[in-house]
Amino acid sequence: MKACLLKSPSPIETNPLVYTEAPPPQPASGEVLVRISHCGVCRTDLHVIEGELAPQKSPVIPGHQVIGVIEKLGSGSTKFPIGARVGIAWLHHTDGTCQFCRSGAENLCDHPTFTGYTVDGGYSEYIVAPQDFIYAIPEQFPDEQAAPLLCAGIIGFRCLRLSGIKPGGKLGFYGFGAAAHVAIQVARHWNIEVYASTRDARHQKLALDLGAKWAGDTFAEPPTKLDAAIVFAPAGEIVPAALKALRKGGVLVLGGIHMSPIPSFSYDLLYQERMIRSVANNTRQDGEDFLRVAAKIPIRTHTQLFPLREANRALNALKNDAIEGAAVLKIEA
Numbered sequence: 138m139k140a141c142l143l144k145s146p147s148p149i150e151t152n153p154l155v156y157t158e159a160p161p162p163q164p165a166s167g168e169v170l171v172r173i174s175h176c177g178v179c180r181t182d183l184h185v186i187e188g189e190l191a192p193q194k195s196p197v198i199p200g201h202q203v204i205g206v207i208e209k210l211g212s213g214s215t216k217f218p219i220g221a222r223v224g225i226a227w228l229h230h231t232d233g234t235c236q237f238c239r240s241g242a243e244n245l246c247d248h249p250t251f252t253g254y255t256v257d258g259g260y261s262e263y264i265v266a267p268q269d270f271i272y273a274i275p276e277q278f279p280d281e282q283a284a285p286l287l288c289a290g291i292i293g294f295r296c297l298r299l300s301g302i303k304p305g306g307k308l309g310f311y312g313f314g315a316a317a318h319v320a321i322q323v324a325r326h327w328n329i330e331v332y333a334s335t336r337d338a339r340h341q342k343l344a345l346d347l348g349a350k351w352a353g354d355t356f357a358e359p360p361t362k363l364d365a366a367i368v369f370a371p372a373g374e375i376v377p378a379a380l381k382a383l384r385k386g387g388v389l390v391l392g393g394i395h396m397s398p399i400p401s402f403s404y405d406l407l408y409q410e411r412m413i414r415s416v417a418n419n420t421r422q423d424g425e426d427f428l429r430v431a432a433k434i435p436i437r438t439h440t441q442l443f444p445l446r447e448a449n450r451a452l453n454a455l456k457n458d459a460i461e462g463a464a465v466l467k468i469e470a
Contacts, residue, residue, distance in 0.1 A: 138159055138161045138263050139445060139446075140157065140158075140257075140262065141154040141156050141261065141445065141449075142155045142159065142197070143155075144196045146186060146192055147187070147188075149186055149187060150453065152449040153449070154199070154448050156446045156448070161262070161263045162264065162265040164209055164214065165211050165265070166212045167211060167212075167213050167268055167269070168267055168268065169210055169211065169223075169265065169266060170207070170209035170211075170263060171225065171264050171266065172205050172208045172263055173205040173261060174205050175205075175280045175465050175466065175468060176259035176260055176284060176465070176466045177202025177287060177288065177289065177465050178443070178448070178463070178464035178466060179200075179289065180371065181253075181254075181288070181395075182199045182200060182253060183455060183456055184394060185197070185253065186452065189395045190394065193254055193255040194254070194257075197258070198253065198257040199259075199260050200260040201227040201252035201254070201259060201288055202226065202284045202286075202288045202465075203264055203284070203287065204274060205223065205259075206221065206222055207220060214268045215268075216269065221273070224271065224272040224283060224287045225264060225266045225272075225287065226252065226272065226288055226424055227291075228243070228251065228252075228420075229250040229252040229270060230250045230267050230270055232248040232249070235247040235248065241420070244295075245417060245418070249418070251418075252266070259468075261468070272287070272428060273428075275428060275431070275432035277432060278432070281440050281467070282437065284438075284440075284465045285440065286319065286436070287424075289315035289319050290319045290320075290427055291424050291427050292316055292392060292416065293316040293367075293392070294319075295423045296367045296392040296416050297323055297367070299388075299416060300365035301365060302365045302388075303329075303364075304329065306330070306365065307330045307362070308332070309331075309333075309334060309359060309366035309367070310332070310334065310344070311366060311367065311368040312334075312375075313333050313340040313344050313369070314455075314458075314460070314462075315464075316369050317333070317335075317367075317369050318463070319438060319463075321347045321349060322348075323427075323431075323436070326430070326433075331348065331349045332349065332359040333345075333353075334357060334379075335352070335355055336458070340461070355372075355375060356375075358382060359382050362382065362384040363383050364383075364388075365383070368391050368393070368396075371393045372396065373398045373399035374397070374399075374400055376399045376413070377402040380406040380407060380413070381406055385410065387412075388411070388414065389414070391415045391416065394417075438462060438463055440463050441454075441462065441463070442465055442467050443465070443466055443467070444469060445467065448466055451466060
């Protein structure tokens, strides 16, 4: 099969992904083989490729926003039929036995595996995944539009939940890439006012087009105090600015898997019961709940397509804020 292999982490400017032939995987017991149609390009992929996340597998095929059709079933796999259209997300498998899994917090599992990081992902023609960790894709979403829902969508949804924001509340977004452009559609559906802070004028315009009450520069102070804010950008220097924008008792959610160092800041910014919390991975229930909400709205993702062989170009564009919405790889036979 055709695939993009990462042999060793390197800056994306060096185009480290090698488009080549790789042996197709075979499904083990309880797994399915999926022929991939599209795979979303995520900033987490960039963190894997550039080594900001410590290497776990080498070589590895990145990608964890996978849409495709089941082509083969492993023994004991009965949850989905051959031909079913499914999605594969970041959380590949959990142990099911640790204290976190037993308490409903499988996103914090002690022994997880992750698609496109600890196991091969979706920058390829085929992928295998456990049948219990894949999603049925609502029929109203074309493959290209469905791909970003599998990480940008699910993680943005978990961020919204953990922010505690209520209908009628005022919510800030810091960074307006793939996750934010989906999350704003959920927030507006819930009657939440969104204030978008992002450095790129094109992203500010997209935020306004999608219903933001206000859009300005990353470090510009919103015109009102916020009940909650989500930092989607992997830039620690945003945290003090976001805290400053919160009302008393406000919640700041950090939505990335990696962030540059957070600078020191005055305790006054945190005082009066403001809270900072991170988001780690997602549960399968997050995914199921989000896809139901996404289908009801229905969410429309803004995508820019790239052929699989141009994955390096897509990631370079992502790093340089040149993607409006989400980049998606089209896997051509």
